[in-house]
Amino acid sequence: MGKVTFTILRFDPEKDKKPHYQDYEVEIRRPGMMVLDGLNQIRWEQDGTLAYRRSCREGVCGSDALNINGVNRLGCITHLEDLKTPVVIQPLPSMPLIKDLIVDLNDFQDKFFLCKPFLIPKKPLPDLEQLQSPEDRRKLDGLYECILCASCSSSCPSYWADPEYLGPSALLNIWRFVVDSRDVGADERLQLLNDRHGVWRCHTILNCIEACPKGLNPTQAIGGLKKALVSAKF
Numbered sequence: 659m660g661k662v663t664f665t666i667l668r669f670d671p672e673k674d675k676k677p678h679y680q681d682y683e684v685e686i687r688r689p690g691m692m693v694l695d696g697l698n699q700i701r702w703e704q705d706g707t708l709a710y711r712r713s714c715r716e717g718v719c720g721s722d723a724l725n726i727n728g729v730n731r732l733g734c735i736t737h738l739e740d741l742k743t744p745v746v747i748q749p750l751p752s753m754p755l756i757k758d759l760i761v762d763l764n765d766f767q768d769k770f771f772l773c774k775p776f777l778i779p780k781k782p783l784p785d786l787e788q789l790q791s792p793e794d795r796r797k798l799d800g801l802y803e804c805i806l807c808a809s810c811s812s813s814c815p816s817y818w819a820d821p822e823y824l825g826p827s828a829l830l831n832i833w834r835f836v837v838d839s840r841d842v843g844a845d846e847r848l849q850l851l852n853d854r855h856g857v858w859r860c861h862t863i864l865n866c867i868e869a870c871p872k873g874l875n876p877t878q879a880i881g882g883l884k885k886a887l888v889s890a891k892f
């Protein structure tokens with residue numbers, strides 16, 4: 659069924675002074691092959707030193723976010739047949755490089771946890787569940803589905819330019835709790851991001867929307883946060 663060339667950025671911190679590109683030929687063995695299938699073929703049959711992250715293989719865990727032909731995407735749900743060749747695969751931009759296609763996500767994750775990504779409930783707690791109307795529940799659609807793949811933040815020029823900027827992913831996840839009718843931590847959360855490294859650093863460049871493999875809209879969430887801050891009473 660033919661072959662596709664993968665041009666992959668390689669970097670081994672124990673051997674290389676700087677990253678370089680290496681070409682591999684991937685056999686197309688069945689229709690519907692994904693980029694991750696090609697990477698697995700290389701690692702398992704040609705070059706066991708190639709390093710990349712992967713887990714669920716179905717767009718749920720977010721671990722194989724990569725820059726593929728210049729666009730951030732998940733390798734496991736990106737069809738090879740939709741891509742121009744050679745397929746150029748690089749690690750997520752702007753994240754510190756560890757090895758080959760693996761980047762350090764500690765800073766990205768720290769920013770997520772800074773946002774208190776859990777419900778801060780009303781007290782006293784109810785004896786059973788905290789109920790929510792179907793209408794209020796629907797407000798969380800398009801927010802709770804974030805898989806923390808980092809595609810959005812690493813595609814954002816404001817995130818590249820300002821190492822302290824929380825970034826679209828963290829901000830979308832703050833908005834997810836601010837709009838939750840069961841949560842009482844909105845003011846606490848909003849105060850966290852009311853500075854130049856917070857929500858005001860977003861310049862509505864919109865790369866985050868294009869990059870998100872779950873079809874989410876971090877820019878819209880950031881717009882909601884900006885409006886909430888303008889009318890906040892603290």
Ligand code: SF4
Nearest residue numbers: 804805807808810870
């Ligand atoms: S908002 Fe989308 S692109 Fe950003 S981390 Fe969540 S799932 Fe990934």
